Amino acid sequence: MAIERTLSIIKPDATRRNLTGKIAAKFEEAGLRIVAQKRILLTRAQAEKFYEVHAARPFFGELTDFMASGPVVVQVLEGEGAVLKNREVMGATNPKDAAPGTIRAEFAESVGENSVHGSDAPETAAQEIAFFFSGLELVG
Ligand code: CMP
Numbered sequence: 001m002a003i004e005r006t007l008s009i010i011k012p013d014a015t016r017r018n019l020t021g022k023i024a025a026k027f028e029e030a031g032l033r034i035v036a037q038k039r040i041l042l043t044r045a046q047a048e049k050f051y052e053v054h055a056a057r058p059f060f061g062e063l064t065d066f067m068a069s070g071p072v073v074v075q076v077l078e079g080e081g082a083v084l085k086n087r088e089v090m091g092a093t094n095p096k097d098a099a100p101g102t103i104r105a106e107f108a109e110s111v112g113e114n115s116v117h118g119s120d121a122p123e124t125a126a127q128e129i130a131f132f133f134s135g136l137e138l139v140g
Helices: 012-016 020-029 044-050 060-067 082-090 103-107 122-132
Strands: 003-010 033-040 072-080 116-118
Touching: 003 020, 003 082, 003 122, 012 020, 012 060, 012 072, 020 033, 020 072, 020 082, 020 103, 044 060, 044 122, 072 082, 082 103, 082 116, 082 122
Parallel strands: none
Antiparallel strands: 003 072, 003 116, 033 072
16 A cells, blocks of 8 residues: 555644643554644634535534634644544544544544544545645655
8 A cells, every 4th residue: 555644633622631642642553654743723714714625514613613722733644545544543533433442432522522633535635734734844
């Protein structure tokens, strides 16, 4: 399988509970390399832009309010099949459905406050990485 990069966000519920290191360790233990990382506070407008594909969903306001409610840690993860691997390590969107040992099973509080975001395909990964990082910030 090809070496890929994917965008990861450690969400405000996780940074608030001081879980950044535990979540980063899950990625590294799975063989993913953190090749870029920064802690930022999104504005509501930035969160709306990032999640614009979900603009028509009933939870859009709740989602974007939450994502702007505290610091997030944005990361670029690199490795073989990184997009799929990251999704496996995160577990299902709803923590009630997440497999044991996954980040969301261990740490997520609810479907909205679910600790992490990960790109869903290589094409979206490229767009989402470019949303947060310049090429100079990616050090593989
Ligand atoms: P994420 O991978 O960041 O992509 C979109 C997010 O919308 C998703 O994770 C969830 O956190 C959030 N989401 C999905 N369904 C719901 C819901 N029913 N209520 C609130 N938030 C949701």
